[in-house]
Amino acid sequence: MKPALAAALLLVAAAQAQACGICAEDKVAATYDYRSVQDALARGRVVVYCELAGLPDVQRARQAAARLRGVEPKSVRVSAAPSAVSFVLDPKQQSAQAAVLALQAALPPGAKLAILKVEGR
Secondary structure (H helix, E strand, C coil): CCHHHHHHHHHHHHHHCCCCCCCHHHHHHHHCCHHHHHHHHHCCCEEEEEEEECCCCCHHHHHHHHCCCCECHHHCEEEECCEEEEEEECCCCCCHHHHHHHHHHHCCCCCEEEEEEEECC
């Protein structure tokens, strides 16, 4: 096989292997940060990953999540595509479910949150 053809086939295969943004794993990966997760778990915290729908300005979710009780403000990460939010939470302050309900209440009407994964419980 000629090197140019092999390179072209490799590029096509790589393009097909990109994340689609539809599955939960892609949405978790969009806001995942290895160092933050390892630090959080070492300190007895949990990391909450959520799908975010109906909110064109994901920065509003970042701001609202940073104000939640038990959330470490600097840990909040958002992604516009795929639309997702994650944060480190002290489970002694409130549960992941309670934090997500509080975040949902702080968002504008039409915005929807759904927990994708809670790491560290």
